[in-house]
Amino acid sequence: MILRMGIDIAVRAPHQASLADERGRVLWSGHRFRTIAEDLDRLWSRLPADAAVEELTVVMEPTRNAWVPLAAWFRRRGVQVVLVSAERSADLRAYYAKHTKSDRLDSVLLARLPMLHPEGLHPERGLGPGDPLRRATKLHSTLVKRRTTSLARLDALLEILGPHWHAALSGDLANKTPLRFLAAGYADPHSVKRLGRSRLVRFFHRHSRGAWGEPEVDAILAAATATLELWDDELGFPELAEDIAVEARLALALTEEIKEVDERIAVLVAQRDPAGIIASVPGVGAVTGAVILGRLGDASRFASLAAVRGFSGLVPSLDSSGLSGKHGGPTKRGDALLREALFMSANQARRYDPTLAAKYHRLMVEAGKHHNSAMCHIATTLLTRVAACWKTQTSYQLRDVDGRLIDKTEAKAIIALHYTVPDHLRRARTTTTPAAGTGRRSKESQRAPSTGPSTTHARRPGAA
Structure with missing residues (x-):
């Protein structure tokens, strides 16, 4: 007997399973269970006694990461696990029952799906999000994007102080030396003046391992002077310096996390691909x-x-x-x-x-x-x-x-x-066509009144 079990996976609520034979006849449906050993054993006991494990296929949607332990549990018992995209199952459900949507119906549909669409069955052999290299690469991409956002925010905050700070920090905020300088709260021009040239030289020399020295310090002092001449006492420098320090500390922390993830990825790649293909x-x-x-x-x-x-x-x-x-x-x-x-x-x-x-x-x-x-x-x-x-x-x-x-x-x-x-x-x-933005004759809001002339009447090409 060839059996197909459809499982509608839930994240917080119990899952629902239905069992069908090779002709699509539902043997039972609506069995509720959770991802715990006791419930899974009870589900397994509901299979017909004369059914062979090789003839059982479990069909499920990859709902978030809740499918990963279920798929692993069934694979350990020699069951073929098939994942179906939510878009495909939704289209089939609309054909099967257009005006009805329930967990029980979804599980029945998944159990019958191998009969309705056999070409779309692709066994899932991997761990999906359980694979460490898959997770690490996604985490690396997320951390890089977060650091990019933090650096962009940091650059925008420095623009408030004036244009001299970007040039004084060499325009490279991804460098740890300017980040440590800003993280210490030294974006306040008064603090820079109080530190003085000698202590700033020692600070940069220690944190840059000698790469930054007197020329960079002179540029920072000049930027602080220009900011004080530009703003006088109108701007609250301590508060702005603290906001800048927060972004700089976030960027530094993200940089360290990225470095650790890179090292872990290198080890995983060496294990996965020892031949260097x-x-x-x-x-x-x-x-x-x-x-x-x-x-x-x-x-x-x-x-x-x-x-x-x-x-x-x-x-x-x-x-x-x-x-x-x-x-x-x-x-x-x-x-x-x-x-x-x-x-x-x-x-x-x-x-x-x-x-x-x-x-x-x-x-x-x-x-x-x-x-x-x-x-x-x-x-x-x-x-x-x-x-x-x-x-x-x-x-x-x-x-x-x-x-x-x-x-x-x-x-x-x-x-x-x-x-x-x-x-x-x-x-x-x-070159690409730029996205239409809000302008004098083009408005993002459809409710905004038009500023251009009416064009409701058709004209011949070239007519004035």
Whole structure:
């Protein structure tokens, strides 16, 4: 007997499970349970006594991270676990019962889904968010974005003091030396004056290991003087300095956390890829390589290379009917962080691999593609090659367009000679249409009164 169990996963409330046979006939439904050993054992006991474990498939939606321990529990018992996207199950539910939505109905639908859409069944073998490399790469991206936001806020606060502070701090707020200076509360020009030149020189020399010295101190003192002349006593310097210190301390703390995550990622990548396959791919660095390994998972689990490309979400959508059809933008159904890493890696890989450079040149010069569109094509090609290398456990090889093996020096010479996109064409194909903002004749609010003339009457082209 072939059985399919559909589980509607809840985060706080009990889950609901339904069991159906190969014909879609529901054997039982609405069984409530929680993710605890006692409830799972009780659920397992409800299976028919003559059912073999190899003939049981569990279908569930990946609701947040609540599905991870459930999937692991069933896999340990030899059950095949299938994850279905929420979008796909919602579409099928709308077809099955358009005006009804309940947990019990969802579990029944998931149990019948293998019969309704067998092509959409892809067994889940990984741990998902339970994979340490997957979590670490996501955490690294989050921390970097938080630090970028903090540094931008810090730069905006320094603008209140005047334009001299940005130049005095060398315009590099990501450097730990200016961050430690600001974190100490020294954005107050009065405090800078009280410290004096000698103590500031010692401060910078200690925290920069000799890289900063008297020239930087003189620039800071000049900036403090300019701020006092600009504001006099109108601005509350101590309060502003404390706000700046908070942002600087946050940036310093985030920098230390990023450093620790980088070290942990390096260890995980060395364990996952001891042969250095991902490092052999041109344009893939330490950060992007870890993201590709962590977010893609085991590439050998995909049935084909086309499935790998579809998983990335970089493939174009298709709308075809009869004799008409058109391709749209990328589906973006995959992992957003994976797409970001592939896009950045592809932009570098085309500078080192002649085959990718030739494709990029053809798309830009002959096909008239925009730079971003061409990069999506290059990214999918690069992902296909990464997956092929991973499946065969072989390193990436640089080849000319005729298939001849070449080294890095020869590859760069070939690209420079044959596949360099003209500068004027690159500028024309990399510009984007700016987003419409609020202006004198363009308003973001639809309720705002128009300031332009009425255009309700049609005119001939060129008419005054």
